[in-house]
Amino acid sequence: xxxxxxxxxxxxxxxxxxxxxxxxxxxxxxxxxxxxxxxxxxxxxxxxxxxxxxxxxxxxxxxxxxxxxxxxxxxxxxxxxxxxxxxxxxxxxxxxxxxxxxxxxxxxxxxxxxxxxxxxxxxxxxxxxxxxxxxxxxxxxxxxxxxxxxxxxxxxxxxxxxxxxxxxxxxxxxxxxxxxxxxxxxxxxxxxxxxxx
Numbered sequence: 485x486x487x488x489x490x491x492x493x494x495x496x497x498x499x500x501x502x503x504x505x506x507x508x509x510x511x512x513x514x515x516x517x518x519x520x521x522x523x524x525x526x527x528x529x530x531x532x533x534x535x536x537x538x539x540x541x542x543x544x545x546x547x548x549x550x551x552x553x554x555x556x557x558x559x560x561x562x563x564x565x566x567x568x569x570x571x572x573x574x575x576x577x578x579x580x581x582x583x584x585x586x587x588x589x590x591x592x593x594x595x596x597x598x599x600x601x602x603x604x605x606x607x608x609x610x611x612x613x614x615x616x617x618x619x620x621x622x623x624x625x626x627x628x629x630x631x632x633x634x635x636x637x638x639x640x641x642x643x644x645x646x647x648x649x650x651x652x653x654x655x656x657x658x659x660x661x662x663x664x665x666x667x668x669x670x671x672x673x674x675x676x677x678x679x680x681x
Contacts, residue, residue: 485522487522487554488548488554488557491558493528494527494562498529504659506666510675511523533564533578537582551593554593556594557597562604565609565612576616596629598620600632600634601620601635603635604655637668647661
């Protein structure tokens with residue numbers, strides 16, 4: 485099985501001294517670890533849904549052949565909700581349009597899941613992430629794409645919150661936070677279902 489993970493710096497695992505992030509930990513713990521799982525991490529630091537939409541066509545196709553062995557996991561949104569110069573980097577309506585376009589494009593190539601954006605320490609930014617996550621969840625539901633809410637769930641996870649605070653930037657967690665993300669995704673029925681086929 486080939487699994488492509490598409491996202492931003494949180495998908496890459498910025499801040500993790502082991503350079504594994506949640507993606508590396510998740511794949512290492514998967515039922516196919518060591519038995520033929522190939523993971524591609526297509527996270528790019530600072531990217532928004534606008535950037536991701538623009539680059540997917542050239543990046544996905546060579547990694548997702550043959551189709552029957554391919555899967556994709558999306559995880560982005562924190563950068564969309566960030567405010568710079570008094571404005572959101574990507575307005576909410578455009579974020580939803582971008583998600584729709586991304587899901588439409590990826591679903592033509594393979595089955596996919598979406599992992600919602602995780603929380604940040606800044607209260608105002610976190611509120612915007614929660615709002616975006618709620619809209620993403622509804623959009624994914626409308627498009628029959630399984631969606632895993634992360635923002636509120638990880639706000640209640642002491643390991644994640646402690647790791648986020650310790651990291652210093654309030655945005656990227658340390659190893660413990662990425663491990664908490666990996667556990668949540670790894671216990672998700674939609675993720676596990678891929679390995680029962």
